Amino acid sequence: MPHFPINLGTPKQKMSAETAPPTDPAQGKRTLGIIFLTLFIDLVGFSIIFPLFPAMLDYYLPDGAGDGSLLGQLIAPLSAWAERSGAEDPRFMTAVLFGGILGSLYSILQFVCAPLWGAYSDRVGRRKVLLITIAGLALSYAAWFFAASFWVLVLARVVGGAMGGNLSVATAAVADTTTREKRSSGLAIIGIAFGLGFITGPGIGGLFAKINLLEHFPSLQQFGVNPFSVPALVSFLLAVSNLLWVARSFKETLPIEKRGKPAPKRKGIPVFRIFQSPSRNTRRTNLVYLFYMLAFSGMEFTLTFLAVERFQFTPAQNGGMFVFIGFVLVLVQGGIVRRLASPVGEKRLAVVGIACGIGAFLVLSIALNLSLFFVALAIMALSIGLVSPTLSALVSLYTKEDEQGAALGVFRSAGSLARAIGPLVAAFVYFAYGSKSTYLFGALIVVAPLLLAWNLPKPSKHSPAQASELEKQNA
Helix, strand or coil: CCCCCCCCCCHHHHHHHHCCCCCCHHHHHHHHHHHHHHHHHHHHHHHCCHHHHHHHHHHHCCCCCCCCCHHHHHHHHHHHHHHHCCCCCHHHHHHHHHHHHHHHHHHHHHHHHHHHHHHHHHHHCHHHHHHHHHHHHHHHHHHHHCCCCHHHHHHHHHHHHHCCCHHHHHHHHHHHCCCCCCHHHHHHHHHHHHHHHHHHHHHHHHHHCCCCHHHHCHHHHHHCCCCCHHHHHHHHHHHHHHHHHHHHHCCCCCCHHHCCCCCCCCCCCHHHHCCCCCCHHHHHHHHHHHHHHHHHHHHHHHHHHHHHHHHCCCHHHHHHHHHHHHHHHHHHHHHHHHHHHHHHCHHHHHHHHHHHHHHHHHHHHHCCCHHHHHHHHHHHHHHHHHHHHHHHHHHHHHCCHHHHHHHHHHHHHHHHHHHHHHHHHHHHHHHHHCHHHHHHHHHHHHHHHHHHHHCCCCCCCCCHHHHHHHHHHHC
C-alpha cells in the first residue's frame, strides 16, 4: 500500500492520508510478524495449563475436610453438598466447582488490569507495557514451579492474571500499524497466534505432564517442586525467551506525538466506570462480547471435565483436544477472516460466528460419542474464530486513533469479566444439574449477543475524527 504524504491539497486527499498506517508498509509487515511471534510464545506458555486442570485439582484438593487446614475447611461444604446431591463421584464434582472458582480468580484480575494496561500504553507506548507484563508472567510461572502448596498456586494465578494485559496492548499495536480498511485482516494475526498457541501449548502441557521430577529427585519436594513443575518450567522458559525477543526486536508502534494525555481523575471506583465509552456502538459491541464470552468461557472451562466424565480423557488426551480446537482456529482466522472481512464485513461474520456458537453448545449437550463430540468442537472453534477478531476490529473501527489502547483494553476487559463469571456459573450448573443442562444453558445465553449483534451498524471507512470533519464540510 502506498504511503501518502501528509500535506495534500484537497479534503478528500487529506482523508486518504489520515487512513495510512503510521509506518511504511514494509515496516508494518515486520511489526506484525514480531507481534505474531510475541503473542504465539506468550499464548503457548499461557495455555500449557489448560489440559492439566482436572489432574491438578485432584492433586491439590483434600478429601472432605482434609486435615483441618484452611483449604480443607473451604472444601468441606462443597464436598458435603456433592454427597447430599447424590453425585456418583463427589470428589470430581467438588473439583469442577472449585476449579471454576480458581479460573474466575485469574479472570477477575484480568478484568481489572487489562483496561489499565491499555490506557497506560496509550501514554507511555506499547513496548514498555509489553516488557512489564511479560516479565510479570515469567514470575507467575516461576511461582507455579515451586507451588507445592495450593496457596502458592493461587498466588501464581493472581500474578498471572494481573499481568494478563499484554493481549490488549498487542491488539492496540496491530491497530497502530494497519489502515482502517485492513484492520480486521491485521487483527486476524492475533487470532492465528491464538490458534497456534492453542495447538502447541496444551499439547506441550499434556506431554510434559507425564514427567514428574519428584519420581526421579524426591528431595526436590522440600523446595516446593510438585508433579506439575515441568510444564511450569516450560512456561517460564518461554516467557523469558519472549521477554528477550521483545526487548531486542519490538520497535515502538505508537509515536510520542500520538500518545494521549493522562485522563483527568474522577470520583468513584474505576472498576464501575470500566465500560463507559463516548461511542454508543463501542458500548454495544463490548456488551455483545461480554455475553458471548460469558457462555463461551464457561463451556471452554468445563470441556476438560466433560471429556473426563464422558470419555475418561487423560491430561495428554485433553491436550490433544485443545490441539484440534487450535487447528480449526488457525484455519478459520488465517483463511476465512483474513479473506472475507473486507468483502463480507465484520458485522456479518460476527453474527454468523455467534449463531455457530449456539449450534456448537446444543450438539455438545448431546454428544455421547467421540465423532459427534469432535464435530461440536470444530463448530465451537469456528464460532470463536469468527467472533473474536471481528468484534475487536469493530471496536477499533468505532474508536478514535489516540484511544485505541484504552478502547481495546476495555474490550478485552469485557472478555475478562465474562471469564471471571462464566467458569463459576458453568461449574455451578455442571455441579448441580449435570453436563447436558450446562451446555443447553450456554446455548440459551448466546441468543442474547446474537440479537444485540444483529443491530450493530456497519463501521465507516473513515475514522470518527474524519467523519466529524466530513460532517462539518457538508454542513
